[in-house]
Amino acid sequence: MITRRGFLSHSTAMTTLALAPLNAQEKSAASKTQSRVMSGSSVAATVHPLASQAAVSMMAQGGNAIDAAIAASVYLSVVDGHNSGLGGGCLMLIRRSDGSLHAIDGREKAPASASKDMFFKNGVADVKLSQDGPLACGVPGLIAALHSAHSRFGKLPWGDLFVPAIRAAHDGCKVSRSNYNTIKAEQEVIKRFPASAKVLLKSDGSLYEIGETLIQRDLAKTLESIAKNGRDWFYQGEFAEQCASHLREQGGMLTLNDFKNYEAKDRPPVRTNYRGFQVVGFPTPSSGGIHIQQMLQILSRFPLKQLYEQGDSVNYYHVLGEAMKLAFADRAHYLGDSDFVEVPSFLTSMEYTDALAKRIDMEKSTRVPGHNDSKSNAIDDGKKHTTHMTTADRDGNWVALTATVNTSWGNKMIVPGTGVVLNDEMDDFSISPGVPNAFGLVGSRANAIEPGKRPLSSMSPTIVLDAMNEPSLTCGAAGGPRIINATLQTLLRCMDLGTSMGDAIAASRIHHQWQPDLLYCESSLGGPYSREGGSNNPIVESLKAKGHEVKLIGNIAIAQGIERAKKEPDGGVALIAACDPRGEGMAAVI
Numbered sequence: 001m002i003t004r005r006g007f008l009s010h011s012t013a014m015t016t017l018a019l020a021p022l023n024a025q026e027k028s029a030a031s032k033t034q035s036r037v038m039s040g041s042s043v044a045a046t047v048h049p050l051a052s053q054a055a056v057s058m059m060a061q062g063g064n065a066i067d068a069a070i071a072a073s074v075y076l077s078v079v080d081g082h083n084s085g086l087g088g089g090c091l092m093l094i095r096r097s098d099g100s101l102h103a104i105d106g107r108e109k110a111p112a113s114a115s116k117d118m119f120f121k122n123g124v125a126d127v128k129l130s131q132d133g134p135l136a137c138g139v140p141g142l143i144a145a146l147h148s149a150h151s152r153f154g155k156l157p158w159g160d161l162f163v164p165a166i167r168a169a170h171d172g173c174k175v176s177r178s179n180y181n182t183i184k185a186e187q188e189v190i191k192r193f194p195a196s197a198k199v200l201l202k203s204d205g206s207l208y209e210i211g212e213t214l215i216q217r218d219l220a221k222t223l224e225s226i227a228k229n230g231r232d233w234f235y236q237g238e239f240a241e242q243c244a245s246h247l248r249e250q251g252g253m254l255t256l257n258d259f260k261n262y263e264a265k266d267r268p269p270v271r272t273n274y275r276g277f278q279v280v281g282f283p284t285p286s287s288g289g290i291h292i293q294q295m296l297q298i299l300s301r302f303p304l305k306q307l308y309e310q311g312d313s314v315n316y317y318h319v320l321g322e323a324m325k326l327a328f329a330d331r332a333h334y335l336g337d338s339d340f341v342e343v344p345s346f347l348t349s350m351e352y353t354d355a356l357a358k359r360i361d362m363e364k365s366t367r368v369p370g371h372n373d374s375k376s377n378a379i380d381d382g383k384k385h386t387t388h389m390t391t392a393d394r395d396g397n398w399v400a401l402t403a404t405v406n407t408s409w410g411n412k413m414i415v416p417g418t419g420v421v422l423n424d425e426m427d428d429f430s431i432s433p434g435v436p437n438a439f440g441l442v443g444s445r446a447n448a449i450e451p452g453k454r455p456l457s458s459m460s461p462t463i464v465l466d467a468m469n470e471p472s473l474t475c476g477a478a479g480g481p482r483i484i485n486a487t488l489q490t491l492l493r494c495m496d497l498g499t500s501m502g503d504a505i506a507a508s509r510i511h512h513q514w515q516p517d518l519l520y521c522e523s524s525l526g527g528p529y530s531r532e533g534g535s536n537n538p539i540v541e542s543l544k545a546k547g548h549e550v551k552l553i554g555n556i557a558i559a560q561g562i563e564r565a566k567k568e569p570d571g572g573v574a575l576i577a578a579c580d581p582r583g584e585g586m587a588a589v590i
């Protein structure tokens with residue numbers, strides 16, 4: 001029996017799913033059914049059941065959690081290409097069995113000829129140019145980061161990690177609900193790029209239905225080439241040449257030299273002590289690490305458990321929402337790529353976070369004036385972006401990996417003959433002060449476009465260590481700026497309230513990003529996430545009474561996590577991997 005720190009009255013939904021046929025190796029490696037929450041000695045949680053299986057099949061073959069995360073990531077580029085893939089970037093946080101921590105930055109970079117006014121037409125910023133088409137694309141970083149991790153920490157041969165993904169691309173995979181919805185939503189833009197339409201639409205231009213098989217032979221060849229020839233084939237050779245020349249023909253500015261000069265970077269992780277735990281996050285270009293740290297420090301001044309257990313727990317959500325608002329106001333003003341701008345260290349100092357905590361009025365919502373006037377838009381509930389996956393093995397290696405092409409299907413361009421979807425990460429820069437990006441986020445000069453700079457990200461892969469320095473929890477999410485607040489809330493539930501990871505991920509969430517000045521709430525707030533929360537949630541009504549302008553939203557981010565739990569009666573350790581009920585993911589274990 002496994003000791004869980006459950007507190008919610010509902011039991012975790014344990015849906016099962018029959019899997020597509022696997023090869024013999026994978027069959028022996030993985031169970032035939034998967035659940036949203038599973039426990040084992042080596043575990044994986046991703047947004048796709050077969051990607052989770054690809055991950056654990058690596059660990060069953062003698063690989064470690066780093067091999068497993070790489071296999072899952074390349075697998076997702078086949079079955080979940082609207083969220084992440086070879087043409088995108090990632091942030092990878094690793095805790096190795098020797099206790100060392102590594103933050104590998106595979107964030108995209110602006111081309112060398114990029115400039116701060118590259119998205120201006122007739123003096124007006126045109127966000128369409130930073131979201132769709134050739135100018136929207138930064139230099140991809142995923143393969144460089146995966147390769148950097150593997151060359152130092154992997155156990156299996158590099159090529160082996162690609163086998164499940166190559167097979168899925170070559171033989172075809174079933175179109176998922178999110179594949180279908182995102183192709184449907186973007187089909188008019190996709191049709192503007194014949195190479196993209198050729199892959200993602202049927203020959204008559206119609207949509208592949210959910211459950212139909214999508215074969216991606218060009219992508220299989222690209223994966224095979226990277227598997228065989230390594231990272232340089234992508235950055236120095238054939239792929240880089242093809243991609244740069246295609247973008248140039250279409251009016252883009254990314255060059256072969258931009259590819260050649262790309263390096264994944266090792267960065268020092270951000271660390272915070274919170275109620276006896278050590279929370280390890282990702283530094284800039286992630287904004288998540290710093291702002292989760294900042295919010296934890298603000299929130300450490302409040303008795304969160306007591307507030308949660310009082311009445312309808314409205315004060316718990318109130319104080320969280322106020323902390324989010326304060327943090328996102330700072331994000332908009334101060335944060336950018338720290339290779340280019342100085343991100344002030346006071347943001348997470350005791351003195352400053354104490355002053356922020358004192359600005360929170362428990363009785364009412366406080367207006368946080370901005371540094372600039374914003375024309376920010378409400379966030380688009382229908383769009384889903386990015387992906388978070390996590391793996392851990394019996395030896396104590398843990399990986400939290402968030403990967404993205406930015407908005408669904410990135411810049412909507414597939415490089416002809418390669419199957420590679422390119423990113424639109426240039427939209428994560430502040431293309432002009434006060435002009436919101438696809439997520440309604442505004443920024444300042446700190447996040448302005450510069451040649452070679454990395455755009456600010458909300459990706460927040462996080463690992464939590466216990467008092468013995470052992471990994472205890474990990475979480476991260478997908479969903480633009482909602483990533484930061486979803487990761488924070490999941491970890492707070494585990495650390496403050498003693499909730500199990502499965503229940504913490506399932507719990508309903510709130511989100512505030514300073515601008516627009518709205519408190520987004522899932523309508524099932526106070527219980528586990530449900531699409532059918534209704535419009536008269538008592539907590540939401542109490543939050544309105546405190547002066548919050550509330551907007552109900554379908555869902556707030558899609559998170560994956562792992563926790564370490566004790567097995568009774570032998571006291572051994574079990575790992576529990578959990579996927580978000582808001583997504584289509586299933587965990588896999590051995």
Ligand code: GLY
Pocket residue numbers: 386404405406407425428456457458459480481
């Ligand atoms: N592209 C979404 C993010 O990095 O925040």
